[in-house]
Amino acid sequence: MFAVLSAARKSIKKLALALSFTALAACDPGALQVGGGPTINTSKPVPVALLVPYESQQGGDVALAQSLENAARLAMADLQGVTIDLRVYATGGQAERASAVASQAVKDGAKIILGPVYGGSAKLAGIPAANAGINVLSFSNNPDIAGGNVFILGDTFSNTANRLVSYAKANGKTRIMVVNGQSPAENSGASAIKTAIAREGATFAGEQSFELSQQGVVQSIRPIAATARSSGADAIFFTSGNDGAMPLLAQMLPENGIKSPQPQFIGLQRWNFPASALSLPGLQDSWFAIPDQRLVNSFSNRYSAQYGTAPHALAGLAYDGIAAIGALVQSGNQNALTTQGLTRGSGFVGVNGIFRLLPDGTNERGLSVATIQNNQVIEIDPAPRSFAGAGF
Numbered sequence: 001m002f003a004v005l006s007a008a009r010k011s012i013k014k015l016a017l018a019l020s021f022t023a024l025a026a027c028d029p030g031a032l033q034v035g036g037g038p039t040i041n042t043s044k045p046v047p048v049a050l051l052v053p054y055e056s057q058q059g060g061d062v063a064l065a066q067s068l069e070n071a072a073r074l075a076m077a078d079l080q081g082v083t084i085d086l087r088v089y090a091t092g093g094q095a096e097r098a099s100a101v102a103s104q105a106v107k108d109g110a111k112i113i114l115g116p117v118y119g120g121s122a123k124l125a126g127i128p129a130a131n132a133g134i135n136v137l138s139f140s141n142n143p144d145i146a147g148g149n150v151f152i153l154g155d156t157f158s159n160t161a162n163r164l165v166s167y168a169k170a171n172g173k174t175r176i177m178v179v180n181g182q183s184p185a186e187n188s189g190a191s192a193i194k195t196a197i198a199r200e201g202a203t204f205a206g207e208q209s210f211e212l213s214q215q216g217v218v219q220s221i222r223p224i225a226a227t228a229r230s231s232g233a234d235a236i237f238f239t240s241g242n243d244g245a246m247p248l249l250a251q252m253l254p255e256n257g258i259k260s261p262q263p264q265f266i267g268l269q270r271w272n273f274p275a276s277a278l279s280l281p282g283l284q285d286s287w288f289a290i291p292d293q294r295l296v297n298s299f300s301n302r303y304s305a306q307y308g309t310a311p312h313a314l315a316g317l318a319y320d321g322i323a324a325i326g327a328l329v330q331s332g333n334q335n336a337l338t339t340q341g342l343t344r345g346s347g348f349v350g351v352n353g354i355f356r357l358l359p360d361g362t363n364e365r366g367l368s369v370a371t372i373q374n375n376q377v378i379e380i381d382p383a384p385r386s387f388a389g390a391g392f
Contacts, residue, residue: 036338037135037149038111045085046329046337049105050318051115051125056093064117065090067312068139071351072114074306075322082326091116091125099124106132112337113137114321117314119145126150135342137324137357139317146361151342153317155352155365157192157268160289161237163367164266165196167287167381168235173264177233178207179224181245182216189239189268205233210245217248224249225256234263241269242277250282261285271372278375289367291316292353292383299351320350324357346387353383 040046050072052065069088076084087108089101098121105113106128113129113136116122122138123145129136130149138145141154168176176197180190190207197204206227210220228236236258240246246267253259259282267288271277299319303311327348328336335341339359347356347364354366369381 036133036335036340037342038133038337039334040111040329040337042082042329042332042334042336045083046325047085047087047109047111048322048325049102049108049110049113049115050086050088051091051098051101051105051113051121052088053093053117054088054090056091058093061093061117064312064314067315068115068117068318070307071303071311071315071318072322074303075319075326079322079326080330082329084322084326086322091121093118093121095120095124098122099128102126102136103128105129106134110134112325114318114325115139122150122152135337135339137321137342139314139321143362148361149339151357151361152363153321153355154314154363155291155367156362157189158195159363159365160268160367161189161192161196162199163289164237164268164287164369165193165200165202167369168264168266169200169202173202173235173266175203175205175231175233176235176237176266177205177228177231177263178237178239179220179249180207180209180239181212182209183212186212186239193237193239193268205231212245214248217245218252221249221252221256225253225258228258228263235266236263237266237268239268241267242271242273242280246271246283247277247280250280254282272370272377278372278377283372284375285371285373287369287371287380290370290377290379292366292368293379295349295351295353316351320348320352320355323350324348354386356387 050069052068053061054065056062072086089105091098091101098116102113102125113134116125117139119140119142122136122140126136126149136150138150138152139154140152141156143156146152178190178193180186194204208220208224208227210216265286267286270290271283271286271288277283299316300311328341342357343359347354356364358364366383368379368383370377370379
């Protein structure tokens with residue numbers, strides 16, 4: 001027990017850092033509203049600006065930048081009949097510098113901007129791009145900075161929540177309770193879940209939150225258990241991940257008589273990381289969403305074979321961006337990179353599965369639903385392969 005509590009204390013301390021990649025630097029809302037976008041000459045190489053955090057002083061940023069560039073170039077090699085003129089700009093991981101290099105990219109003739117990573121950087125980069133009528137495909141998943149000429153490629157809380165609530169309702173789990181840590185990211189996740197519950201016609205059975213500390217989690221166990229019983233909840237939707245509070249929640253709630261699948265545990269984050277989490281008894285028979293593993297594994301293997309190392313977790317977003325640009329340019333339409341082109345209803349196929357960009361700047365991604373049984377991840381509902389049907 002004490003060993004588990006010690007490990008949980010360390011993991012909770014890491015939560016803010018981990019969630020920075022989940023929330024990707026929330027910032028003020030909105031980008032400038034612009035016209036549709038530029039016209040292009042599809043018979044010539046299409047200038048694409050890639051904004052990544054080279055020269056950043058933040059740990060891991062340079063490696064992330066390299067992985068994103070590598071993935072973009074791998075995608076370029078896969079294009080057929082389309083040539084991309086990729087121009088790489090270093091943002092230093094700073095919003096002001098991202099704005100400056102976006103201005104330079106526009107002057108250099110970029111027809112679209114891919115990146116930057118962080119939400120604040122994407123918002124500021126969108127301003128000079130908007131003034132030039134250029135769209136931005138950011139690697140952020142923060143919906144607050146989406147809109148106008150700024151699109152986000154990262155999977156959003158809303159997308160994951162919609163997928164899982166829809167699956168839960170279809171499988172008889174209609175009274176859903178929400179449990180979240182008290183942080184901006186987890187509060188945002190809880191809001192997304194409650195919106196999804198209303199959207200899908202399920203019943204909101206109540207909620208409990210906790211301070212992000214070991215003591216806060218421990219003190220929340222009895223209130224969570226009591227609310228689950230008194231509300232008649234048949235599912236509990238957690239916003240926490242295994243790099244934070246979830247291991248302790250998954251240990252102590254079963255000790256207090258609350259164990260999946262009665263009620264069903266559902267995770268907004270991917271509970272299959274790290275691999276050691278698969279052996280946690282409290283996560284057995286839980287549900288969470290993952291990308292199409294067939295495509296993810298194929299990309300990871302190809303990337304490793306090409307570059308001698310595994311891709312960063314966000315690298316696939318750069319591949320997806322180039323794949324979408326290439327698919328649109330291949331059509332031969334000079335308006336391929338306008339807002340209308342980017343938001344085509346059929347979407348695109350990337351290394352994480354199908355996705356499409358929405359007019360509000362957010363995105364919809366096809367996700368699988370997975371569970372953990374006998375310490376192994378098992379796909380229980382595959383990701384859709386197109387947006388033609390009701391899907392997710």
